[in-house]
Amino acid sequence: xxxxxxxxxxxxxxxxxxxxxxxxxxxxxxxxxxxxxxxxxxxxxxxxxxxxxxxxxxxxxxxxxxxxxxxxxxxxxxxxxxxxxxxxxxxxxxxxxxxxxxxxxxxxxxxxxxxxxxxxxxxxxxxxxxxxxxxxxxxxxxxxxxxxxxxxxxxxxxxxxxxxxxxxxxxxxxxxxxxxxxxxxxxxxxxxxxxxxxxxxxxxxxxxxxxxxxxxxxxxxxxxxxxxxxxxxxxxxxxxxxxxxxxxxxxxxxxxxxxxxxxxxxxxxxxxxxxxxxxxxxxxxxxxxxxxxxxxxxxxxxxxxxxxxxxxxxxxxxxxxxxxxxxxxxxxxxxxxxxxxxxxxxxxxxxxxxxxxxxxxxxxxxxxxxxxxxxxxxxxxxxxxxxxxxxxxxxxxxxxxxxxxxxxxxxxxxxxxxxxxxxxxxxxxxxxxxxxxxxxxxxxxxxxxxxxxxxxxxxxxxxxxxxxxxxxxxxxxxxxxxxxxxxxxxxxxxxxxxxxxxxxxxxxxxxxxxxxxxxxxxxxxxxxxxxxxxxxxxxxxxxxxxxxxxxxxxxxxxxxxxxxxxxxxxxxxxxxxxxxxxxxxxxxxxxxxxxxxxxxxxxxxxxxxxxxxxxxxxxxxxxxxxxxxxxxxxxxxxxxxxxxxxxxxxxxxxxxxxxxxxxxxxxxxxxxxxxxxxxxxxxxxxxxxxxxxxxxxxxxxxxxxxxxxxxxxxxxxxxxxxxxxxxxxxxxxxxxxxxxxxx
Numbered sequence: 180x181x182x183x184x185x186x187x188x189x190x191x192x193x194x195x196x197x198x199x200x201x202x203x204x205x206x207x208x209x210x211x212x213x214x215x216x217x218x219x220x221x222x223x224x225x226x227x228x229x230x231x232x233x234x235x236x237x238x239x240x241x242x243x244x245x246x247x248x249x250x251x252x253x254x255x256x257x258x259x260x261x262x263x264x265x266x267x268x269x270x271x272x273x274x275x276x277x278x279x280x281x282x283x284x285x286x287x288x289x290x291x292x293x294x295x296x297x298x299x300x301x302x303x304x305x306x307x308x309x310x311x312x313x314x315x316x317x318x319x320x321x322x323x324x325x326x327x328x329x330x331x332x333x334x335x336x337x338x339x340x341x342x343x344x345x346x347x348x349x350x351x352x353x354x355x356x357x358x359x360x361x362x363x364x365x366x367x368x369x370x371x372x373x374x375x376x377x378x379x380x381x382x383x384x385x386x387x388x389x390x391x392x393x394x395x396x397x398x399x400x401x402x403x404x405x406x407x408x409x410x411x412x413x414x415x416x417x418x419x420x421x422x423x424x425x426x427x428x429x430x431x432x433x434x435x436x437x438x439x440x441x442x443x444x445x446x447x448x449x450x451x452x453x454x455x456x457x458x459x460x461x462x463x464x465x466x467x468x469x470x471x472x473x474x475x476x477x478x479x480x481x482x483x484x485x486x487x488x489x490x491x492x493x494x495x496x497x498x499x500x501x502x503x504x505x506x507x508x509x510x511x512x513x514x515x516x517x518x519x520x521x522x523x524x525x526x527x528x529x530x531x532x533x534x535x536x537x538x539x540x541x542x543x544x545x546x547x548x549x550x551x552x553x554x555x556x557x558x559x560x561x562x563x564x565x566x567x568x569x570x571x572x573x574x575x576x577x578x579x580x581x582x583x584x585x586x587x588x589x590x591x592x593x594x595x596x597x598x599x600x601x602x603x604x605x606x607x608x609x610x611x612x613x614x615x616x617x618x619x620x621x622x623x624x625x626x627x628x629x630x631x632x633x634x635x636x637x638x639x640x641x642x643x644x645x646x647x648x649x650x651x652x653x654x655x656x657x658x659x660x661x662x663x664x665x666x667x668x669x670x671x672x673x674x675x676x677x678x679x680x681x682x683x684x685x686x687x688x689x690x691x692x693x694x695x696x697x698x699x700x701x702x703x704x705x706x707x708x709x710x711x712x713x714x715x716x717x718x719x720x721x722x723x724x725x726x727x728x729x730x731x732x733x734x735x736x737x738x739x740x741x742x743x744x745x746x747x748x749x750x751x752x753x754x755x756x757x758x759x760x761x762x763x764x765x766x767x768x769x770x771x772x773x774x775x776x777x778x779x780x781x782x783x784x785x786x787x788x789x790x791x792x793x794x795x796x797x798x799x800x801x802x803x804x805x806x807x808x809x810x811x812x813x814x815x816x817x818x819x820x821x822x823x824x825x826x827x828x829x830x831x832x833x834x835x836x837x838x839x840x841x842x843x844x845x846x847x848x849x850x851x852x853x854x855x856x857x858x859x860x861x862x863x864x865x866x867x868x869x870x871x872x873x874x875x876x877x878x879x880x881x882x883x884x885x886x887x888x889x890x891x892x893x894x895x896x897x898x899x900x901x902x903x904x905x906x907x908x909x910x911x912x913x914x915x916x917x918x919x920x921x922x
Contacts, residue, residue, distance in 0.1 A: 211617020
């Protein structure tokens with residue numbers, strides 16, 4: 180919610196969000212994100228964005244409404260709060276949600292404390308009673324636990340419409356921040372802490388690694404907002420993947436609800452994947468742990484997750500079980516290659532699952548006056564999306580890829596892919612969104628592949644218009660939304676039929692990317708002028724890795740030694756200088772501390788390895804870095820979302836590509852089969868009729884890069900067994916573009 184209007188009563192708990200009530204003009208930003216537009220007095224269009232104070236976009240007159248802005252937190256950084264005889268100076272804001280604002284503060288004696296201020300009207304009471312009741316309950320529970328060392332020391336409580344709770348500043352790493360070799364001890368200590376809590380007659384209600392702090396070799400629980408006394412009404416809410424299913428109803432608080440949450444903690448500490456990313460009412464935690472070789476952990480997780488709460492062990496029983504060495508022991512995945520033989524069950528499942536995904540797309544098709552687009556249920560659900568990441572271009576490419584790999588060649592004139600391509604051809608260029616994944620370059624690529632495959636010159640001409648629009652609008656350098664992505668799209672079009680117009684575009688862009696590279700913090704970088712304090716991005720989607728891949732492909736195809744040398748150097752330096760504290764992770768930005776999961780395509784190690792293999796470069800020059808990346812990915816886990824961008828589809832493609840590299844064949848095939856097994860678990864763990872969820876377990880969308888067509892295409896290419904190229908590689912797309920009579 181970005182703007183609240185309170186009509187008549189400025190403190191009403193009922194508010195109306197400012198927004199569009201019927202379709203109007205749409206504008207796109209440079210990343211390809213669509214926004215409803217406001218028309219300025221001079222006729223120009225501006226993204227219709229409002230802040231919490233109801234201020235319109237720059238240059239747009241304020242809309243006069245008889246309304247009151249949403250209430251803001253009555254205190255801010257720099258203010259002093261007085262509670263009883265103590266004063267607290269607010270030093271920094273730690274967190275802000277729809278329910279509360281949390282500050283770091285200091286006392287007159289320079290002791291740091293945590294101050295939480297709750298917003299009224301979020302619960303059931305307009306006058307702030309619900310917020311006051313919640314914080315008052317947490318304060319009383321903390322008082323009861325004071326001196327046991329398992330919770331923050333309560334320091335003060337202030338009643339009012341905006342109630343305030345002051346408590347000890349508990350310092351130390353949360354369990355999710357710990358190194359693997361300390362997690363076993365920490366989770367055992369968490370179970371001990373829960374045992375003490377339950378013995379005192381309380382239930383925490385939101386047990387998860389981020390709410391458990393390791394301090395002085397023991398675990399302290401924080402965030403008692405959902406805590407309750409045993410056998411009293413349980414506070415509603417909780418964290419997905421940790422919250423017991425019985426809490427969805429009006430139930431009393433029981434220790435078994437905290438025990439259920441320990442299964443999610445065990446899963447996250449073993450795999451680095453929050454269980455809230457997994458689909459289904461009861462996430463398939465045990466099945467995925469078993470697939471990863473954690474047999475004893477899977478058995479324990481099954482007990483913790485028992486559907487009947489009475490069958491779950493007590494906290495003291497968990498202490499002895501969770502400290503066992505075999506729970507933390509991982510047995511290397513040993514694939515049964517007979518299962519993946521072309522007559523084996525794994526192969527047959529891949530074919531069936533892919534076909535089910537293709538058929539499921541029909542439920543999202545939305546016919547237009549010319550052709551069809553597809554609805555999505557993602558953050559752009561209000562718009563007819565066009566991109567590869569989210570939209571018709573990706574679906575067209577995915578359908579043609581599956582059709583090619585299956586050998587069926589069902590995608591003909593009038594088919595699904597053709598209907599999508601015809602709609603794209605009828606739409607004007609996006610203009611301000613030039614990129615490969617969310618802009619005109621990606622649409623051009625889909626149109627050109629479809630036009631060649633279906634022998635439709637109109638689609639090819641539409642592709643040319645899109646590419647020329649993309650080249651005119653290009654300003655950023657990255658693969659996702661900038662010049663590197665347009666270069667990649669143009670290289671694929673050149674691969675299909677050597678179009679002169681496409682070569683002219685890619686030659687210019689390659690020269691610009693070479694000249695615009697700079698050295699920063701020991702790395703080759705682009706777009707330094709637009710980088711923030713954390714420095715330029717490094718990953719495949721938005722940083723140096725993706726740009727280097729495109730330059731490497733250009734240099735290899737057109738014998739540009741300068742481009743190849745620059746690309747090789749950039750890829751080498753990303754690994755040599757971009758690792759974060761020997762964590763097995765790459766920094767997202769050159770000077771930042773934020774990292775992404777190693778197995779993710781967009782910013783992770785998997786994306787770097789994918790880019791190296793797709794670059795066309797001499798990979799022997801990067802052998803030590805490749806060995807490091809393979810070791811990191813082997814130690815990672817086939818868990819998470821099913822998608823290409825952040826999940827298992829991207830992992831599967833990376834392992835499939837690596838299986839064609841000498842020396843890695845057997846390892847890569849084994850890891851690929853483990854990923855396929857994980858996709859099978861995620862496909863069958865719920866009751867949805869749709870194949871896989873998106874990056875959020877409550878979202879199902881048919882798109883290629885963040886939807887269920889991504890894993891379907893990855894499975895289809897693995898089952899095909901004849902291609903060692905990436906889905907978006909020029910060579911594979913040229914194969915997809917080949918008309919039937921040329922086969």
